[in-house]
Amino acid sequence: MPQQILVIDDEKSIRSLLRQLFERQGYKVLVAANGDEGIQTFNENSVDLVIMDLIMPEKDGIETIRELRSLDPDIKIIAISGGGILKPDLYLKLARKFGALYSFQKPIENDKILTFVENLFGQSPA
Ligand SMILES: [Mg+2]
Secondary structure (H helix, E strand, O other): OOOEEEEEOOOHHHHHHHHHHHHHOOOEEEEEOOHHHHHHHHHHOOOOEEEEEOOOOOOOHHHHHHHHHHHOOOOEEEEEEOOOOOOHHHHHHHHHHOOOOEEEEOOOOHHHHHHHHHHHHOOOOO
16 A cells, blocks of 8 residues: 555645655655545544645644644644745644644745655555
């Protein structure tokens, strides 16, 4: 079974971009448009990694990270953010504090996030 990645982002273009990027490498990708949908998808599937947008309208990423970690303290999470009311930097630091392994600022550099994920899983998606 290939590793399964769950992308939670309110922006459709980011969901599509990350889906394409990781599916091309052989990963399985699930997507969710908000925190609640993300948590539901997480509960219904076996998820190896969550890529989490921090700024979302209904339930923000930090809150979602905290919920995910209460469901599974070992879940691997990568945070992504384009900024918000606070400086994007601050959100990304907050995400790390609440247990994200790493955080990437948007626009996401495909090579960087891919390399990070491949190292996380030990190169091969299968
Ligand atoms: Mg967003």
